[in-house]
Amino acid sequence: DTGVSQNPRHKITKRGQNVTFRCDPISEHNRLYWYRQTLGQGPEFLTYFQNEAQLEKSRLLSDRFSAERPKGSFSTLEIQRTEQGDSAMYLCASSSPGQGFTGELFFGEGSRLTVL
């Protein structure tokens, strides 16, 4: 079990540029989540996948944000035309429901975005 992996860990970009983050969940987990965390706050839910299907998107996920999980394994989160307000830590988590499901999410180390 290698845990949830996120890349890159840090990204500095200029306003208006596009950025993409990748998340590799724990291999047997079919559920994948993206959260955003700003300084001094708790994580806020962005979106959720079960296998390759994106089942819910938060209102926080504007049209500039798109998330995919094409084969039900890794996921990408793209932000187009970045704005300074997008500066945050983007956290990916995975889980596997079923027998013994505890509701526990397994988080990656996050991808920190700084928009200049």
Place this chain on the structure above:
Amino acid sequence: SQQGEEDPQALSIQEGENATMNCSYKTSINNLQWYRQNSGRGLVHLILIRSNEREKHSGRLRVTLDTSKKSSSLLITASRAADTASYFCATGDDYKLSFGAGTTVTVRA
């Protein structure tokens, strides 16, 4: 908007002391979870307590839940320097958790 609110926002204690933090939430829940986050890192699940449970223990952690008051507490006993972190409570259904703003705990050596 965030469902839970932790109190206090920050806590500084001496190594070996106990640390207690509280979480209040707004709507009815099926369960409540506590997570820890070391500075600049991801969150780590600590413990989950179901709505029909009043108290749960895990190692040096003790969690209580009072659904009538919509509140929970996390107690860390015999704190260590490694317990320095932010602690978050989280509520929600099985795929969408709402986190509070957290309690930052600093354990002084």
